Amino acid sequence: MLTVSSSTSAWRLSCTVRQDGAMLLSTKISPRFAPILNIRRCSRPHATCVQDTPVDQVELDLFQHQLNLKSPVDTLRCLLLNDTQPLFRQMHLRSVVKDSYKVDFPINGQMLNHSEFRQHMAVKQGPKFRRRLIREQLLRCQTTQDLMRVLAVAFQRKETTRDLMDMDLCIVRALYRARDITTDQKIFGTISTIVSRFRRENLPLTRYLLAVGIKFAARTRSLPGMKRYLKMHKELGFPIAKTLFRAIIAKCSVGVHGYGEIRNGRWSRRDLLQVLLGFEDTAPEDQHHLGLFLDRTEWTQLYGWLVVLSRCKASDELWKEWLLWQDNPLRLKTGKVASQYGENKLRGDYSFIEMMADAGDTRRAWNMLGDSKIPFKDSRTRLRRTLLRDIQYATVWDDQIPVDLLAQYDFELKKVEDALGVEWISLGDDQGYHKPTDTMKQSLEALSSPFFKSEPDFGYPHDLSAEGMLPSLIT
Template structure:
């Protein structure tokens, strides 16, 4: 086969050539092109043949290749996208037209990245993805946009609820799987965290199964983040936005789903690394909030042979740092779960002095002192303080306060909030102290009606006392 060495004139009508004084050198002078010439250049570039490239390589003639690069730069310069300087998105019609231009993947990825970084709502995000999913080449570029999608989802939290954000990420992952696009760990991590925020049992089941099928481990930071989304904090900050989980549903997420066979288990406990204290502590916290004392006792038995507990600490210390910290955490979580009998047994086995425990733990243990396994000089003092603490809770519930006159003498006086306190006390869901962080066993409507002592100041009774006056009485 004889390859032609004739100078290619495919793009000659669109370019002006000027010969320099140097032989065999051609300088290309670009001229402004209109839309017709631009369409012709794009059409000719799409018709390039590998035979032309092979001919240039065999003849060591790179001028046609440089001309193609120049023409591509002409097309690129004519397609510069001027994004709004105020951070707004491109018009949806303009974005769709730019994505329809057959440019390289770098141009498309930059265009999608700039558009995704300007999304403020889930509707904006889904519109961008809908345009990208219309063509195969743009669909493949979505794999590299995972971090931009994640950032857009978190920005959408300012304008919508976590439940709608969870619906958006679930739709995105479904589209990815339908198009056979690889799922990254960033998308799965966001999906499982928003499933926990939205208190979705099917969502948690789906994403835990995806982690198991794809072989993605749940790192310690993600594991603790998932547990934090269960709203198990003692101050109740997590419940402000997303409320509480149902205890039955949360136990399924932790220990196993009811409609899953044992051979196909994919609950959160399978991803627990007991040699990592960060994960183990979060696991103990969520079990104690679910009042799963039996599971806590099983973890206590496993903790006896845990490498973290068997490691030696300081030579002069009776307890190593990990052993002391771990034993105390187990005692505290068992007491929070309500099983004080086992908590006393743990305290006796760990040989931790009672006076070294925190005040909150000592008060919890002293409520069931009949199960005590240790005794020291601090316990009589704490019993008197416990009596005073419990008596003050009763006084607050009745709207009374104690006025001391000295020498253990005094009297009770009604407070200004006595009426509100008695109204709250008459509620069937009244509790002497808050129970933030504990999943509920009631329905959503009943859980919203629950009142606590700290809510008395903002509680307004819904019923008013009926007047005893007769309807015929006209006296004022």
């Protein structure tokens, strides 16, 4: 079929005029090609393209066979002979075939009826039609059941299975839409099923599917899932970019507020350490843990790595990272001072000190503070309070420490008073007494609860070992 885009080729054919045995070029378009060039410009279909009666499948196959027999040589011959009737006939056949395969999707964004979708997929049409049909159906999926039904139809034939190679982003979008009404565990199970079927059909796995799989494995606290997807990343040679690396750590819900715990609970400390440092049932030469994908020359990855190690109370690993940080190119080169800790060296040293203090090893945190030459008074209030709990390990001293010790005493005493439900009534001259408050009963009931904690521990994985249970019993 000749389209408007073929006007250039028609001009090239018309501009060759034979004069005295020579071929000369002319910029004027011959008027005999005007009806052909204006066919697609008309807003209405041509009179010969109007379909009055429905066409059965036998006639459609016959029309498609006739269209397949056409070649560019036939079109060129019709143009040179100024015979437009075969071209109009060809346009009519194409319009009939196109209208017969036209799919009318619901205008309200709903999916096409499943039986109707299967009928359209069973028609022997080109890959362009099938890909468009699958894509439109995937973009309307709202549940995991809808998604799996669409993929089940596509996996029934080899030609439709190959069309799924370009549908990875559509599948990912459908999974995130389904997350609004279902659990992350079910989403993760759906992803694992899709990945298994892709590998069974020898379809290439894209980094988008693997990225979604490893994110939901972290969300659902699945140790086998993390092990599986980390292994596939290593086998396929897919690097974990800095954005994906930080996303994996964030999905472990190790933030200060720990909002991810509301939906999926907490990681086990033992399982999370396996994901970070190495799996117990894997040989050292076959390890594929998250630490192998860490790029220590990229600060965002390194900072996320320090955060998750501190939440796991892995002070020994933090100390190893501190020793490696001394020779890190990021620390050796100084950057433009944009804030108090704008330089890479100061920012990195302070982050290491803060993470070591959060991990509970204040002795090493004091040693880091002394080695970094950062003044104690320049530290944040939260870090100073943590370090002053073990003042016996102090490696530096300045005028701010006595002031902070007194403020620390007031802060800790206020916590005890709130836990007991009493308040201090001052009489002046350092004299006074404690008075029960209106919330004393509720405070004592909360204090007697087995789940009482003097400080919130959001974002920390739970530790069921004997060493991990002992501090919680003391508090």
